[in-house]
Amino acid sequence: xxxxxxxxxxxxxxxxxxxxxxxxxxxxxxxxxxxxxxxxxxxxxxxxxxxxxxxxxxxxxxxxxxxxxxxxxxxxxxxxxxxxxxxxxxxxxxxxxxxxxxxxxxxxxxxxxxxxxxxxxxxxxxxxxxxxxxxxxxxxxxxxxxxxxxxxxxxxxxxxxxxxxxxxxxxxxxxxxxxxxxxxxxxxxx
Numbered sequence: 001x002x003x004x005x006x007x008x009x010x011x012x013x014x015x016x017x018x019x020x021x022x023x024x025x026x027x028x029x030x031x032x033x034x035x036x037x038x039x040x041x042x043x044x045x046x047x048x049x050x051x052x053x054x055x056x057x058x059x060x061x062x063x064x065x066x067x068x069x070x071x072x073x074x075x076x077x078x079x080x081x082x083x084x085x086x087x088x089x090x091x092x093x094x095x096x097x098x099x100x101x102x103x104x105x106x107x108x109x110x111x112x113x114x115x116x117x118x119x120x121x122x123x124x125x126x127x128x129x130x131x132x133x134x135x136x137x138x139x140x141x142x143x144x145x146x147x148x149x150x151x152x153x154x155x156x157x158x159x160x161x162x163x164x165x166x167x168x169x170x171x172x173x174x175x176x177x178x179x180x181x182x183x184x185x186x187x188x189x190x
């Protein structure tokens with residue numbers, strides 16, 4: 001009826017209650033499983049909160065997007081030792097768009113005293129491929145944060161269990177791609 005187990009978990013409670021024997025309480029519990037799974041995986045990822053490379057930050061952030069049906073923009077703030085200070089939701093939109101406030105990104109990075117940040121968002125109904133708008137926005141935010149001494153290390157796009165790092169893929173302005181050196185130095189223990 002729902003096509004897969006994930007289809008069951010993503011179904012609306014009203015649809016689940018149409019199945020013989022499924023009560024309202026059962027339907028609500030089933031529909032909460034993606035959010036519970038996200039919290040579980042986030043909690044496990046918190047134990048590894050020092051970033052050592054492109055894949056580390058992607059793996060850290062991936063659980064935060066599980067079960068999200070709307071485009072969500074997050075900001076991971078790091079200290080000068082690449083330890084994650086905080087990870088905040090900056091904005092939520094609809095299934096294919098979210099408005100981003102550059103001011104809110106800057107305020108959050110300054111509020112937590114970040115020296116580096118990673119911007120992340122999901123494409124709930126698509127692929128983890130950056131749009132030209134994503135790339136342009138990344139370059140704008142990079143310049144804005146640089147003006148106050150904060151480094152935008154990466155912008156990562158998530159779709160289902162996949163993610164693309166704009167810094168690692170070279171799909172962005174060379175100035176931001178230079179941050180690959182930061183990841184390389186961290187990975188080598190420098």
